[in-house]
Amino acid sequence: MKIAVVGAGPAGVRAVERLVAAGLRPMWLDEAPDGGGRVYQRPPPGLKRDPRTLYGFEAKRANALHGALDALKAKTHWRPDTLVWNIDPRARTLELLHGSHQETVGFDAALLCTGAMDRIIPIPGWTRPGVTTLGAAQIALKTQGCAIGERVALLGTGPLLWLLAYQYLKAGVRIAAVLDTTAFAHKAKAAPALMGGGAVFAKGLYYMAAVRARGVKIYEGIEPLAIEATAERVTGLSFRTRKGYPCSVRCDAVAMGWGLKPEAQLADLAGVPFRFDDLQHAWIPERDGAGRTPVAGIYLAGDGAGIGGAEVAELAGARAALALLEDTAHAVDAPTVAALDARLAALATFRAALEQAFPFPAALARDVPDAAVVCRCEGVTAGEVRGMAGAAPTGIARELNRAKSITRLGMGRCQGRVCGQAGADILAAALHMDVAAIGRLRAQAPVKPVPFTAQAAE
Amino acid sequence: MTWIETDVLIIGAGGAGTSAALHLARRGVRCVLLERGLVGGQASGVNYGGVRQQGRHPAELPIARRSMTLWHALKDLAGTDAEFTVSGHLKLARDAAEEADLIAYMEIAKRHDLPLRLIGRNALHDDYPWLGPAALVGSLAPEDGSANPRLLVPALARAARAAGAQIREHAEVTAFSHDRRGFQVIANGTAWRAPWLINTAGYWGGAVAAAFGEPVPVTPLNPNMMVTEPLPYFMEPNLGVVGGNVYLRQIPRGNVVIGGGNGTSDPAVPWSRPSAEETRAAMALATALVPRLSGANVIRTWTGIDGEMPDHIPVIGESHTTPMLLHAFGFSGHGFQLGPGVGQILSELVIDGRTDVPLEPFDIGRWTGKAA
Numbered sequence: 001m002k003i004a005v006v007g008a009g010p011a012g013v014r015a016v017e018r019l020v021a022a023g024l025r026p027m028w029l030d031e032a033p034d035g036g037g038r039v040y041q042r043p044p045p046g047l048k049r050d051p052r053t054l055y056g057f058e059a060k061r062a063n064a065l066h067g068a069l070d071a072l073k074a075k076t077h078w079r080p081d082t083l084v085w086n087i088d089p090r091a092r093t094l095e096l097l098h099g100s101h102q103e104t105v106g107f108d109a110a111l112l113c114t115g116a117m118d119r120i121i122p123i124p125g126w127t128r129p130g131v132t133t134l135g136a137a138q139i140a141l142k143t144q145g146c147a148i149g150e151r152v153a154l155l156g157t158g159p160l161l162w163l164l165a166y167q168y169l170k171a172g173v174r175i176a177a178v179l180d181t182t183a184f185a186h187k188a189k190a191a192p193a194l195m196g197g198g199a200v201f202a203k204g205l206y207y208m209a210a211v212r213a214r215g216v217k218i219y220e221g222i223e224p225l226a227i228e229a230t231a232e233r234v235t236g237l238s239f240r241t242r243k244g245y246p247c248s249v250r251c252d253a254v255a256m257g258w259g260l261k262p263e264a265q266l267a268d269l270a271g272v273p274f275r276f277d278d279l280q281h282a283w284i285p286e287r288d289g290a291g292r293t294p295v296a297g298i299y300l301a302g303d304g305a306g307i308g309g310a311e312v313a314e315l316a317g318a319r320a321a322l323a324l325l326e327d328t329a330h331a332v333d334a335p336t337v338a339a340l341d342a343r344l345a346a347l348a349t350f351r352a353a354l355e356q357a358f359p360f361p362a363a364l365a366r367d368v369p370d371a372a373v374v375c376r377c378e379g380v381t382a383g384e385v386r387g388m389a390g391a392a393p394t395g396i397a398r399e400l401n402r403a404k405s406i407t408r409l410g411m412g413r414c415q416g417r418v419c420g421q422a423g424a425d426i427l428a429a430a431l432h433m434d435v436a437a438i439g440r441l442r443a444q445a446p447v448k449p450v451p452f453t454a455q456a457a458e
Numbered sequence: 459m460t461w462i463e464t465d466v467l468i469i470g471a472g473g474a475g476t477s478a479a480l481h482l483a484r485r486g487v488r489c490v491l492l493e494r495g496l497v498g499g500q501a502s503g504v505n506y507g508g509v510r511q512q513g514r515h516p517a518e519l520p521i522a523r524r525s526m527t528l529w530h531a532l533k534d535l536a537g538t539d540a541e542f543t544v545s546g547h548l549k550l551a552r553d554a555a556e557e558a559d560l561i562a563y564m565e566i567a568k569r570h571d572l573p574l575r576l577i578g579r580n581a582l583h584d585d586y587p588w589l590g591p592a593a594l595v596g597s598l599a600p601e602d603g604s605a606n607p608r609l610l611v612p613a614l615a616r617a618a619r620a621a622g623a624q625i626r627e628h629a630e631v632t633a634f635s636h637d638r639r640g641f642q643v644i645a646n647g648t649a650w651r652a653p654w655l656i657n658t659a660g661y662w663g664g665a666v667a668a669a670f671g672e673p674v675p676v677t678p679l680n681p682n683m684m685v686t687e688p689l690p691y692f693m694e695p696n697l698g699v700v701g702g703n704v705y706l707r708q709i710p711r712g713n714v715v716i717g718g719g720n721g722t723s724d725p726a727v728p729w730s731r732p733s734a735e736e737t738r739a740a741m742a743l744a745t746a747l748v749p750r751l752s753g754a755n756v757i758r759t760w761t762g763i764d765g766e767m768p769d770h771i772p773v774i775g776e777s778h779t780t781p782m783l784l785h786a787f788g789f790s791g792h793g794f795q796l797g798p799g800v801g802q803i804l805s806e807l808v809i810d811g812r813t814d815v816p817l818e819p820f821d822i823g824r825w826t827g828k829a830a
Contacts, residue, residue, distance in 0.1 A: 086734055090722075095734045100753070104734060393537035394612035395619070402496060405503070405608040413687055413757050445732065449687055449755035452741035 007113030009037020011302025011317030018321035116303035125227030130234035137255035149253025183221030190357035276436035291320030377412020472502035473797020475658030481805035498611025501764035512599035525799025547602035661765035663787025688712030721761035
């Protein structure tokens with residue numbers, strides 16, 4: 001039986017571990033050169049940094065995962081540096097890109113652990129040089145040992161905002177300000193429910209407290225107005241305080257993000273149906289608690305199946321692998337399954353509280369000014385998206401994909417991975433419709449740009 | 459059941475059906491256009507975007523000529539030119555047999571007043587220095603060009619509505635019948651009745667024709683399409699080859715749209731997918747013609763569902779089984795340019811009872827064995 005596991009982050013590693021333990025030898029594909037996922041991404045060879053510096057409290061967990069990953073490579077068909085750019089659920093094939101080499105491989109069952117990316121609100125100026133996502137700012141630190149600027153403003157909401165602030169401070173980076181669009185009072189209200197998160201919650205509190213203790217300027221409950229920049233670099237960030245006063249900070253770089261969104265294009269291409277999750281304010285591929293999808297032979301785990309974080313991803317990866325084994329007449333240990341299910345259920349409660357503590361500020365996305373660029377690949381402004389609800393020569397677009405086909409929103413290099421959610425919020429508001437009712441951008445292969453060279457066809 | 463009366467029912471909101479609705483409404487005829495999905499959602503909306511006369515079957519040229527005048531009037535008709543650009547269409551020969559084919563077509567073009575210019579081996583590479591050695595000889599149709607297929611049908615639909623046509627999206631026709639009171643059709647819970655029925659349902663037009671006792675051998679066609687990231691603009695003409703196994707054009711913002719081969723589909727769902735293998739093959743053929751495309755990133759691939767006839771020309775004209783039933787489907791992968799003209803011709807058949815474009819070659823009787 002041919003099993004393909006896509007992704008070697010926390011979910012992928014723990015999934016492969018179970019499959020190998022059952023005597024299987026899956027094909028294991030990862031886009032990065034050395035696995036680990038975004039959360040435990042390792043520096044390239046030659047850059048030695050202490051895991052404690054790199055991963056903080058997560059060093060132990062990171063070390064354990066890297067250890068498991070390295071031990072499993074030889075027991076699988078390990079294919080690093082390999083992008084899976086398409087999945088054909090009928091032919092049961094994956095399209096691979098390794099360097100400029102393309103290859104088609106078959107599978108009987110596929111476990112997709114495709115991770116997540118930052119969610120963006122296109123505030124004016126977000127496309128200027130010096131603006132990155134929180135995740136990218138963190139990866140710069142983890143893999144290159146550098147910061148995105150000398151005076152960095154951190155904007156957005158969610159645990160990553162505070163974790164990055166903490167990590168940048170520890171690395172000696174000057175932080176111009178931490179600007180959280182969620183008010184302190186709102187987060188405090190969610191605290192009782194968050195207690196169930198135990199150590200994860202404690203670490204989150206620690207990061208927030210540590211950042212406060214270092215005397216960094218902190219603004220909470222703010223509304224960002226614009227990132228100011230010259231042609232070459234960011235110069236500042238203007239915003240309204242919680243009480244409505246205009247304010248600004250000087251900075252030479254901005255990292256921003258409002259939580260994460262699943263990277264679920266392969267699940268989409270595999271034909272898995274999606275549902276809009278109000279709490280996560282995102283489209284989530286359908287799966288049961290074990291990671292089985294309605295498409296036979298397709299399993300999902302980790303943040304690509306709905307945001308849960310690294311700890312959940314490890315458990316979900318193991319659970320999905322056990323589901324696959326159960327479905328293919330392999331013996332699985334029932335108490336192990338029950339323990340995983342219980343732990344996943346407990347963490348799901350914590351996750352829901354976390355989403356409530358750091359909600360996606362959809363109103364902020366809906367209200368970006370007409371002139372702001374929403375789709376940076378194609379240069380589509382918020383005004384052009386809103387035009388789809390009015391008197392465009394092509395008529396009203398009541399569906400997001402129709403608005404895409406007319407305005408080019410989400411048609412560029414990123415295929416809507418960056419702008420899709422904000423574009424949907426803007427269009428839905430202009431149409432006075434529920435954001436779930438206008439649908440979601442369909443995934444179209446390739447998942448990421450694929451170079452075609454003459455020899456690729458040979 | 460309450461029947462809503464109209465003059466003309468049209469099934470299928472592609473280019474031909476939507477243009478028919480527009481031209482009927484502009485001449486004061488009540489019509490209702492029923493579309494299973496969204497207007498322009500299949501072949502008319504996801505095709506390559508070629509607005510090409512060169513290389514067509516001679517029988518199609520009079521329709522193509524008529525359609526071209528409408529393309530030039532599109533801004534007035536529909537409020538947008540749908541990015542219609544007269545860039546020229548350069549058809550290339552890659553060997554002696556293909557060259558002979560290009561030369562033979564010069565005669566056909568002359569008979570239909572289609573201007574073409576043969577470009578010899580030396581001039582070809584002087585005029586288009588980015589062409590690779592695979593391109594031997596070219597034939598340039600200076601009047602041809604391209605447009606954005608995603609814009610054409612929605613714009614025609616809006617104009618048709620403004621002129622008084624009713625257009626119902628998400629209205630799949632689930633029952634038809636015909637008696638002395640005319641046609642009765644049920645779509646998405648609404649019952650419609652009209653003396654006229656126009657079948658512009660693309661691949662699914664075959665099922666409509668079969669429902670009226672005229673089955674034809676139409677099969678699904680899924681042109682395999684891809685687009686690159688933006689590259690510096692260098693390629694003005696829309697490029698094709700003899701045999702049609704690859705076609706490509708660059709839009710002014712830099713993306714290169716490339717087609718070639720076929721994807722797969724299941725029209726019953728409907729569901730369609732491009733093919734990775736065909737994408738690679740088309741890219742190799744494109745790169746042989748234009749070497750600087752080697753290594754370009756493809757950012758999206760797609761396909762849709764069109765109807766292919768065994769003789770590669772559509773069915774257009776009156777039914778042989780049912781009075782006041784008109785067909786226009788099976789455009790076999792090259793209906794985008796024809797759509798606006800076909801719609802106008804259909805409106806003339808309804809209102810005037812005739813058109814000046816010869817339609818005999820497209821008669822459905824060629825498949826059902828009944829002479830026109």
